Amino acid sequence: MFKRKIHIAIFASGTGSNAVKIIDFFKEEKNISFSVLSNKKDAPVLEKAQNLGVETFTFNRDEFFKQEEVLNYLKSKQTTLVVLAGFLWLVPSNIIKNFTNRIINIHPALLPKYGGKGMYGMKVHQAVVENKEKESGITIHYVDEQYDHGTVILQEKCIVEEKDTPEDVAQKIHQLEHYHYPRVVEAILNMM
Secondary structure (H helix, E strand, O other): OOOOOEEEEEEOOOOOHHHHHHHHHOOOOOOEEEEEEEOOOOOHHHHHHHHOOOEEEEOOHHHHHOOOHHHHHHHHOOOOEEEEOOOOOOOOHHHHHHOOOOEEEEEOOOOOOOOOOOOOHHHHHHHHHHOOOOEEEEEEEEOOOOOOOOOEEEEEEEEOOOOOOHHHHHHHHHHHHHHHHHHHHHHHHHHO
């Protein structure tokens, strides 16, 4: 039970399964509020968030990279923690500077393998299978000014069988993400 008011801003570009899992994990916490921010006005995560009673905010490339719209929104909400959940843009330095060690990301591979620009979602799982990796997993890390680079908070592994398709690997990764990401968010909030 958190005694202070906490606001978590979740950035997502797609379906938002991790965003929903995190929001659901904290549903009994009266002092935690959420907002979901997206760079895609038609991202399925927005409707899911609205159905959960969570405020949403969309923005374009200019508002994110050249203006202070997104930063001002985060400040107006007195954001405690920024959580990237399938958000594909590099976070600009003005947001990183204002939220130092308060922005985290989840990547569907064991970084530093299969990280960097363009490595997301099924592209990662496809590469893992093509390279005949014996294991894959998730990396939860702090965000800095490079793709998939900041200090690692947690890595969890899963076995990749020879017969596994990229879709099979994706399913294993989702299970790890959905279990661990909300718990890492909770642990970070407890340390703040």
